[in-house]
Amino acid sequence: MRLSFGEKSFNALNYAFLTAAAATMIMPLLHLLAMSFSSPIAADSKKVFLLPVEFTTGSWAHILQTEELWRSFGITVYITVVGTLISMFFSLLTAFPLSRREFLLRKPVMLGIVITMIFNAPMIPFFLTVRELGLMNSLWALIIPGVIGTFNMIIIRTFFMGIPGELDDSARIDGCSDFRILFQIYLPLSKPVLATVGLFYAVGYWNTFQRAVLFLRDPSMWPLQMKLRSYLTTPEELAAVNLFLGDYDFNTTTLKAATIIFATIPIILVYPYLQKYFVKGAMLGSLKE
């Protein structure tokens, strides 16, 4: 097909604009990566762009030897793994009945859930409720108060509703209980959607911040994002640990860059693998019923 001059120039402009905008998505991360491997003098003298200047691993050596940071990393890994498993389990349990026509409470319960998407409980009563339950200063406060993500649960439900009913009719004739239908018939069929929702939950737990701000007063329990935040606001604290090691091949700028990248690496690592799933999943969750 031959394109008119107008179309050609629009195409050129469109590609140029989208490419430039897409570059801004990745360049800040590359810049910080370059910063984290640059010498403190180069970092502070406005020389570093996308490649390290006066390459050094000083900042990385420093933060990788910071026990506090590893501790919060461990806490985050823990709540991500445990939280994602628990969230998946309860989301499946909730989504399954809500996907079945023979469940008479389907509509009222669904309505009750959708209402909570429109009316968020105010922060203080939510805070007081969680505190009354004795979850203050407990890692459970990062998991239980948000254990079911409504959006994620709806994604699962929508997927379940697309599974043909004949499948579980025949299973029922064979004497399968609803529980077994869910875990032995529906689950194996739902791998793509489970991967998507699992990713959403895992990212959510990895990035947990507000609940940690609200409920964890004890800094030794802080997950990675909280620790990162405290290092970004008072980088001197990070610089001050491990000083006995001698080598001052870092400063607050390069340390900050290294900690930001450190907290982002896991997400960057899983992103390419799960990408093929999540778009479909996100579409499933959108605007059905």
Place this chain on the structure above:
Amino acid sequence: MQTDARRKRSENRYLNNMKKHWMLYLMILPGIAYYVIFKYVPLAGSVIAFQDYQIFNGILGSPWVWFENFVFLFTYQDFYQVLRNTAVIAFYQLIFGFPAPIILALLFNEVRWMLAKRTLQSLFYLPHFLSWVVVGGIVFELLATQGVMNQIRGWFGFEPILYMQGERYFRSIVVLSGIWKEAGWGTIVYLAAITGINPNLYEAAVMDGANRWKQTIYITLPSMAPTILVLFLLNIGNFLELGFDQIFNLLTPMTYSVGDIIETYVYRAGVLQGQYSVTTAIGLFQSVIGFILLWIFNRLARKSEQGLW
């Protein structure tokens, strides 16, 4: 008598259903418990906005003061500042942030080279998965005195600007960083809507001599309208809820005057200083405004097309 019989029958229907599918009812229990405890109980707990809530007496033992907290709010200087900041930022986000994914989706739609399209999309989706702490860190780093932005200004001989400390820039930074992080992700829903458009429509339009611009205006956009409308309504219901993480991670005491929003203020005054009742009153006020806006716009939407209800 007749209605009694009917009620009896429907009771039986439920009982039989429960007996037959008791496992489904058992399965839903944890979910219901979760929504009741963590969504509805706090919603009901909002009554402390009408009390002088004392932590040791609880809701039942605290004295009722009815509208005293609200009267206090409306005569309180800080409240107006926080409300203004919230409303102004929310308004900017609606004007600039809401259309961003729509425009981006339309531009994506014009990319016909699939490999390029997919590569671009993966890059645009990425920031959605970063936390606001990380994005805040990136923003502070790029806009620091020594940061890239000021480096570039330096090439042209301009003086460095203290972006993050400047009241002038804060709201733009909030809106732009929000677009940067979420616009790409937001395109997914719109692209799904575009995929659902009947290709015959385009063919017919081409026969009538419509170019790509005309196809976009007369076919693509109108076909996306229901999706846009629903998302707009959901957005408007949470109009004043900007997202704690973003503002909290961009805010510094120097920018409180323009950037302190309801959620960050409620956190400081409520959670940190224990002024539970007054800050709950603010939260309730926020929800009520959201509901009123939703109601108004839903009515308007129903007049033209379909609304949320």
